[in-house]
Amino acid sequence: MRPGFHHYLLNGYFEDPCLFVRIPMEKRALLFDSGDVRNLKPADAHKITDVFITHTHMDHFVGFDMIIRTLLRRDRPLNVYGPAGIAECIAGKLRGYCWNMIQEYPFLLNVHSYSGKTVTHTVFDAQKKFRKEVRKRTKSEGTMLRNPLFHVKAAVLDHGIPCLAYRIQETVHINIDKDGLQRKGLTVGPWLTEFKKILREDFSRQKEIMANGISYSINQLKDIAMFTDGQIISYATDISMSSDNIAQLTEFVKGSDIFYCEAYFMDKDRERAIERFHLTAKTCGTIAKNAGVKRLVPMHFSPKYSDCPGAVIDEAMGAFQS
Ligand SMILES: [Zn+2]
Ligand SMILES: [Zn+2]
Structure with missing residues (x-):
């Protein structure tokens, strides 16, 4: 199965957690947290359309300025999501x-802050010297971004x-059934991207599509498409050890294909973990x-284990596979 998302952490276990998710079909990318982003390649940075911030501790937010610096001349807006108060933190930066x-730059920052009940949309426009403008507040159960290909939820x-x-x-x-494709005398090509897009977006499937120079109705081709459950990636970091929190997070990441999760302290330092909300x-x-x-994928380890990352990984994976 060809995954719909390509994803990787920018940094190592002891550096700032920062997840880059590329969506090749949409020629765009999402970034989760923006601490140290120096490992972000400029070509990848320019693909970022949406930045999701967990919270504004420095190790998750210090690189945000660099992202603005890189995208400042861009005419495509940047959407930013984060907890209540994120718009004020961005205004401060x-x-x-x-x-x-x-004043000539068309760059626009759309900031969406989620309180648990509402999402507030705030705009910072380069042409207005990034003056903060609160646009609207809407009720929300945590869906931060939705389009036909994917959606992103927050808890x-x-x-x-x-x-x-x-x-x-x-x-x-x-997925496309290659044998079915052959039986119809068709070959792979960019038309398949368009075909998948129509299947996702237009359920009436009345459209026509040009495949290898011939016009087909979507209905004539739909048997070469195989539908499976979409990929799920979860990302959670800097979470306190309270039983409520753990129960809520467990429910939220249920059934994920990949779960990026902090493993800041080892169990022998459990008291310290409770004290530091990790x-x-x-x-x-x-x-x-x-x-x-x-x-x-465990990540975000305390520097106190810098000489034994293997022990942290073993502890996380041991509990996971027990
Ligand atoms: Zn933190
Ligand atoms: Zn942190």
Whole structure:
């Protein structure tokens, strides 16, 4: 199965967690957290349309300025999502610079802050020197972004402060039956991308499509498409060890194909983990196991284990596979 998302962490276990998710079919990418983003290749940075911030501790937010710096001349807007208060944090960052030379730039920042009940949309427009403009507040159960190909949901968890976990879900995965394609005398080509797009978006399927220079109705071709459940990726970091939080996170990441999760402390330092509102590696593994995730990727380890990352991984994976 060809995955709909390509994803990787920008940094190592002891550096800032930062997940890059590329969506090749849409020629766009999503970024989860923006701490140290120096490993982000410029070509990848330019693909980013949406940035999802868990919370504004420095190790998750310090690189946001660099992203703005890279995209400042772009005419495609950047959408940013985060917990309540994120718009004020962004306004604070923007106030730290002089903007007298950007009136010609078409760049727009759309900020969506999620309180657990409502999403507030705030706009920062380069042509207005990034003055903060609150547009509207709508009721929400956590769907931050939705389009025919995928959607992203957020859950408000506790880290001493509100901290969002995210779940990206491909709506449906469509594979093409190569034998069926051959039987119809067709070959692969860019038309298949358009074909899949129509299948996702237009359920009446009355459209016509040009395949290898011949016009077909979607109904004539639909038997070469095989529908499977879409891929699910979850991302959670900086989560307190309270039983409420753990139960909520377990429910939220249920059935994920891949779960990126913090494993900041080891179980021997459990008291410290509770004090600092972080998960232990063992709890990270237990959440993944109880949620039935297919693959766990532990991340964001405390520097105190810098000489033994293997022990942290073993603790998380041990609990996951037990
Ligand atoms: Zn934090
Ligand atoms: Zn952190």
